[in-house]
Each structure stands twice: as C-alpha cells, then as structure tokens.
Amino acid sequence: MKQVTERPESSSEGRSAESAAGAGPVPAGTQTGNGRTTGPGTDPAAAGGGTAKPSLDTPPVFEIENLNVRYGDKLAVHDVSFGIEERRITALIGASGCGKSTFIRSLNRMNDLIPSATVDGSVRYHGQDLYASEVDAVLVRKRIGMVFQKPNPFPKSIYDNIAFGPRVLGMDGDMDEIVERALRRGALWDEVKDRLKTNAFGMSGGQQQRLCIARALATDPDVILMDEPASALDPISTGRIEDLMFELKERVSIVIVTHNMQQAARVSDMTAFFTVVVDEASGHRHGEVVEYDETEKVFTNPSDERTEAYVTGRVG
Amino acid sequence: MEAASDPPGGGPRPNLTRVRTPRSVGESAIKVLLFVAALISVATTVGIVVSLAAETIEFFSQVGIFEYLLGTKWTPLAGGDQKSFGVLPLISGTLYLTALGLIVAVPLGLGSAVYLAEYASPRARRVIKPVLELLAGIPTIVLGYFALTFITPVLLQGILGIEVQIFNALSAGLALGVLILPVVATLADDSLRAVPASLREGAFGLGASKPQVVLRVVFPAALSGIVAGLVLAASRAIGETVVVLVAGGASANLGIDPRESFQNMAAFIAQTARGDIAAQSVEFLTIFAVGTTLFVMTLILNAISIRFVRRFQQVYE
Amino acid sequence: MSVAEAPVARAVVRGASSGARVREILFPAALLMCIAFAMLALVVLLVDVAVDGIPVLSADFLTRFPSQIFPERSGIQSALVGTLLLMAVCAVFIVPVGTATAIYLEEYADNNRWWNRLIEVNIQNLAAVPSIVYGILGLAFLVRGPLELGRVVLAGALTLGLLVLPVVIIVGREAIRAVPSSIREGSMALGATQWQTIWKQILPGALPGIATGVILALSRAIGETAPLIVVGAAAFARFNPNDLTNDPFSALPIQILAWVQDPQDEFRALAAGAILVLLFLLLLMNAGAIYLRNRFEQKW
Secondary structure, three states, rough: OOOOOOOOOOOOOHHHHHHHOOOOOOOHHEOOOOOOOOOOOOOOOHHHHHOOOOOOOOOOEEEEEEEEEEEEEEEEEEEEEEEEOOOEEEEEHHHHHOOOOHHHEEEHHHHHHOOOOOEEEEEEEEEOOOOOOOHHHHHHHHHHEEOOOOOOOOOOOOOHHHHHHHOOOOOOOHHHHHHHHHHHHHHOOOHHHHOOOOHHHOOHHHHHHHHHHHHHHHOOOOOEEEOOOOOOOOOHHHHHHHHHHHHOOOOOOEEEOOHHHHHHHHHHEEEEEEEEEEEOOOOEEEEEEEEEEEEHHHHHHOOOOOHHHHOOOOOO | HHHHHHHOOOOOOOOEOOOOHHHHHHHHHHHHHHHHHHHHHHHHHHHHHHHHHHHHHHHHHOOOOOHHOOOOOOOOOOHHHHHEEHHHHHHHHHHHHHHHHHHHHHHHHHHHHHHHHHHHHHHHHHHHHHHHHHHHHHHHHHHHHHHHHHHHHHHHHHOOOOOOOOOOOHHHHHHHHHHHHHHHHHHHHHHHHHHHHHHHHHHOOOOOHHHHHHHHHHHHHHHHHHHHHHHHHEEEEEOHHHHHHHHHHOOOOOOOOOOOOOOHHHHHHHHHOOOOOOOHHHHHHHHHHHHHHHHHHHHHHHHHHHHHHHHHHHOOO | OOOOOHHHHHHHHHHHHHHHHHHHHHHHHHHHHHHHHHHHHHHHHHHHHHHHHHHHHOOHHHHHOOOOOOHHHHOOHHHHHHHHHHHHHHHHHHHHHHHHHHHHHHHHHHOOOHHHHHHHHHHHHHHOOOHHHHHHHHHHHOOOOOOOOOOHHHOOOOOOOOHHHHHHHHHHHHHHHHEEEEEEEHHHHHOOOOHHHHHHHHHHHHHHHHHHHHHHHHHHHHOHHHHHHHOOOOOOOOOOOOOOOOOOOOHHHHHHHHHOOOOOHHHHHHHHHHHHHHHHHHHHHHHHHHHHHHHHHHOO
C-alpha cells in the first residue's frame, strides 16, 4: 500500500555500529544522498520547496523531505520538507483543512490505519526512514507517542489506562511504580492517587486529557505528537497542559498541532505554518508548509505574507 | 525505555526494523485464522449451490426440463402413470400464498411503521417496538399451530362463517401475514426515520398538515427503503415452510380459490423429506430440483432488495 | 377587505380547517388500528396456546418420553434434551466463527479487494436464503455426502449454526463498529499491535453486543423446524441422544409439528404444552439479552 520512494541508505551493519557508538550528535546515516546534512541551518533545497530554514542548534529528531500524503488519489499534504528538533516544542499552525493533522499522523504512521492513505517522500526519525519497508509501524509508535484532539481514555480504570501501554509492550518492572511515575509526569498523581481503580470516564475532560498524556508517557516515548490537545478544554485545563508541556520538553520532543495562535506563541520554540493551496486546474485543495522558523520570528517578523496575514488575524 | 535514560543531545539510532518474533508471527497467524473463519460463509454458499446443482442435474436427466417448468400437474409422489412433474402449481401456490400474506402485512405493517415513526411518543415506541420484536421472534411452528387451531376453525369457519377446508390457503396466508408483518413494519420504520428532519420541517413551513407531510413528503422520500423491506418480507413468505405445511395442506393447487388447500415449494420439500423415500430415486431428487427453483427465486428477490437499499443509501449519505 | 366578504372568507377558512382537523385525527387513528391489530394477533395467539397448553403442563410432561398412542402418558424429555443439546453445540460453533468473521470484516478486510467484497455480499445473500435450503445443504453435505455424519445432533446443530451465522456476523459487526475509532487509535498510538488492540480494547467493548447477537441467533435457531425436518430429526424419540455423533435425536419444534399434525385433540393439546415450553425458553434467552444489554453496554 505505501509507496516509499526511498533508496536503501545504509546497511544493517552500519546501523548497529551507530547504535553502538551511542549518543553521537547526528548519526552518519542522516547524511542524505545529495550530500547535505538535513539538520536545521542551511537547506537550500528545502527553501526551494517553499520552506524556510530553522536555526536552533539542536539535532533533528525528524527530517521530513518532499512528503506527500494522499487519501486515495486526492492529495492532502504536498511537498513538505523540514526538520523537527530534539527536545523542543514544535507547533504546527494554519487554517482548518490545511493538512496539519494529516501531517502529524504521518510522523508515527497513524495514517496506516486509514486504508486509502498513501505516503511518499521520506520521514526520517533519528536518521531512519519511517516508511522503509523493513520498518515495523508498531515499533515506531512505541517510541513516538500521540495525544489526540478529543480525550480518548479507554473504558477502564485510571490504573489500567496507564498500564495498558507498558503491558502490551511487555515492559518489565513494578507496574505500580510505572503507573505512579507516569501519573506524576502527567501532573495528575495528586488528583487521582486515591481513586486509581475508578473508571477513567468519571474524570473531567481536562483530567482525561492529562491522563492520555500520562498514558503516552508511561511507555517512555522519545517524541510526543499532540493533535490539538487542548481544543476541547477550558482555559484552566489548557493552562495546565501547557505547563506540563514545558516540563516534558526536558526529556521528550513535542510536536503540537494547534488552532490557537496564542497557544503556539506561548509554548512552542519552533513553528511551521501550513496553508491551503487550491489547485487551479482541478480545484482540489491540499496543504503545504509556507514557513518554518523560530516561533518568535514567525509571529513577529514572518517572511511570507500569507503567514503574516494569518498570524495577525487578517485571514483564517 | 532506553530513550528516557539517554542524556540530552541526540539518542542512539533506534532500531525500528521489523523482526520475526513469536508475537509478530502470531499476528499474521491470527489474521489468516480470521480469514479462514470468514471463508466459512462463502463455503456455505458454495455448498448450497453444489448440493443443489448436483442432484438437480441428475433430476433433469430423468425428467425433461420443459415438462418440469411448463407442466401443470405436480404429483411426483404418486404411483405409476399418475406421476407428473409439472412444477407450475407449486410455483403458483407459492406466489399465491405469498400474495395473501402481503395483502395482510403490507397495509398493516406500513400503517404500524408510519405510526411508530411519525406519531408515536418515545414512551409508546418503547412499548410497541418490543411487541413487534416479540411477534417477529415467534417460531413459525407456533404460527402454524395458531393457523390450524384458531384461524381456520374459530376465525374463518366460526366468526366469519367462511366454508373453508381444514387445510386452506386463507388460513396459511393470514398466518404468513402475521409472520411478515413485523418485518415490513420494522424495515419501513427504519427507512422513515432515516428521512432527514429538515425535509419535514420544510413541508410544515409551507403550511402542510401532518397527514400531508407524512403521505406526500416523508413516505415518498423513504420509498426505496420501504420497497426493499417489502421485497425482503416477500422472500421470507416465499421461503416459509412450516406455516404452509401445517395450515396450507399438501395439494399443489393451480387454482385461485383461497378456501382450498395449497402447497408451496418449501412445504413440498419438507413433506417429501419426511416421507419414506429411497435415496437417489426420482422422488428424492425432486427435493433438490424444487430446492433449486426456490433458491433461485429468493436470490433474485434479494438482489432486487439490495439494489433498492443501495439507491436508498445514495440519497441520504 | 369589504364587510360583505369577511364572513365568507371566515367560513372558507373554518371549513378547510375543520376538514383538515378531521383528517388529522382520523389518519393517526387508522394507523393506530394497524398496530392494535398486530398486538391483538400476538395476544390472541398467546391466549390460544395458553388455553390449550397449560392443562398438560406438569413435571411429568417434561420428563416423560413422547407417545404416539397414549397422549396422557406423553412427554417431551427427548425433544427438550435434543433442543438443549442442539443449542449448546450450535453456540460452540457460531460464537468463534461468527465473532472471527465479524472481526475480520471490520478490522482486517480491505474493501478494495474483490474477495472481501464477495464475502460481504455473500453474507447478505445468505441471510435471505430460506431455512429449508439450509436443510438441503445439511442433508447433502453433513448427513450424507462428504462428512457423512448421519442423522445426529452434530449434523443438526451445524445446519442450524450455518443458518444463523449471518445473524451473529451482522450484529457482531455492528457491535465492533460501535467501538469508537478513537479507542483504536489510542491503543495503536501506544504501540499496541493490531491484535492486541482488538483483543484488549475492541472485543471487551463489543462483547455485550456480540453476546446479544449470539442470543438473537440462538433464539432464531431454537424455533427452526424446516431444516431439522430435512436433516432428519426424529419425532417420538423414545430415548435421549447419548452422544452427538451416533444417536438419532429429536427437537421441540419437530415434536410439536408431529403432534400438531395429529388430528386428535389430545395430541394438539400436547403440542400447545410443548409450545409453551419452547416460548418459555425463548423468553429466558431474550431476558438474558436484555439483561446483558442493560448491564454491560458501554456508553461511549
């Protein structure tokens, strides 16, 4: 189903050697075929694709190159290329229907669940193409957690919600400890420690969403993708989730889709602005990345007028 | 787990390569197993077709196909020269009994459905729906008993004073009507309720009265779904065995007098299968020939019904 | 508007509205009559059966074996045992096969593949095949033919199982579909495999619905007469089947049919008694289904 236009880039021996090398800054494997590093900084190819260049000096966790996502034969996201940095909060903003959600779901292969979705181009995660044929989507999702727009706790107890991930992944260790640690990291422990065995459906919406974040943290992911995590919540709950994101970014990279520009400006280090492009010939609409840069720059001094129009509230 | 313990500044390259673990092999095995289970239903159809076709071909090697399809006398179980294999009386009997059932079930079923969908309060629905479900769940042997011990002697001969035979089409037809009434009502109710409220509101906004809205706007809008339900109900009646076996009698009748005894195809099959007949005899083979005829008829009806349902879905989805 | 015209106009308006008002009352009244008839039919049927059947009900009626000669010494033990065995074996067959098919079609099948569409259309068609035709299938393939089981419980139960399998599949699919996709996504996003997601999240959520479907299917199977006639269930069995693959068997609908067709009134009363037992079993199953639905149904 998935069409992957990716050349085999490194042998498996090379891969294990890199793993053994441990925590090098950018593994050699991220060197792409045309000889450039796809880390942030200088990327003429990406700029040509309508994408600005990021500038913070951290290694990339994702390098996205010429990514197209289609549903059936309908293009949803067109030619996206940029790098997402480690241990930062990267916000994806833009009007409805511009492909933000489709894009974020391609970062942990959640789009696999939609039978008609096809992806081409490449998404490299720590240098490894997520859509290479030998990659196991289950292992991908194990490392890249996701929080959805609407809180989606399982119809089980709070405890079992947290323990589900560690259990299915066969994590060893004391489950009570794992659950407590995840709930503490999710800033929920004090509120729920006395009712761990009660059904998660009895929690408030904000608590449910923090439970979902804690649930994602329980499997110790490296990245958390958040698809409008606060859009269904009140301002107080939203504030708590934003605080939580600041705490989390010390250890995980966060990518967040948001409609709320204040939120993007408040929480994120980097911002990518998506826009809807209408194909003149066919009339089809798809999303593209117009600008990607430091959040401050995007909001105060955008280089594209469409970004400026959006962030100043003239459109969208 | 490792990712969390790594120091900041770039983790090791994660290994995402698919490996064959017992778990991944299990995943594939489960998928195959589920697929095999799904194939059982296909195998059932193949089994039905094969079991019918093999013996039907054998039947037609002994009885001419035109004699079967065009003959007007059906006495396959009779002895010697009296044997005749014209299936027309069975087919007409089947259709006749079905028509009687529909005459009862269509107006009553549709009336019930319109009341349920357009007039009944939520509380009334909560009472009426289970009654219809209960009626739909009555085993057909019970309806057969009801036809034979109540409809014929008490209702027809007693209250209405009609001189019917003990086994007669009228009684079996009424019982068939009761049998398919819930089918008609339930499916029509579903179709009526699927009509968007905006359509009703639009008509009311033009000053139409409730009966006008129901009859001229909602009912036509739901028509293809309703027809699909009627076709399905008809195919239930066509294939019904026991009601006809018990109340309709055992004569293949080409006539139209509802006071006489009529038999349908399914009841003939049951009656013959119960009898003491030798396997592979021509009497035995008639079971399969008639079975094929019945199967083809219901298949055609079902195809028609599915077509109507498709059209219905296109309108509102 | 002139003074002279006003009363005329008022009369017209009143005339139209009173006619419409009559229609607005008569129309629903006529509709209500339709429902009243359906309810009346049910009530008369139940009363008819109860009046004939209650006098023969007794503990002996349940434990005696049927007789063709002495109605007063007749009972339904072999038929009741046969029916219970048929239902048990039928359930053992339809629960795994029906659930597995429903899971396959909802969770795995790619509808762009022709074989998956074939399976789906096929199940729709099977649901409309007359039960007597399943009897022919059972006769040709299970009783005789390839499996050659003979006229035994296993053959009868499998025939009934194939007959009601579409019910289990269709209701099971609805139950699985009712589990919101957010649960599926939440589970997959945590790194659960597809089967882990199905087994630990979707099936527990769909279980009440699936169980309801199974009960619905069994309550259809328990009253089926036609396929058992063709498969060769026996009326007036003088003993219970000791095993599923060797002994002849009877069943309640078959025994009822045999008594109904006896012209003697005493035997007809026995049929009514057996019908009451059958209806009681049906009631029990439906109560079970309602209980399951109310007690365990997941509100999403």
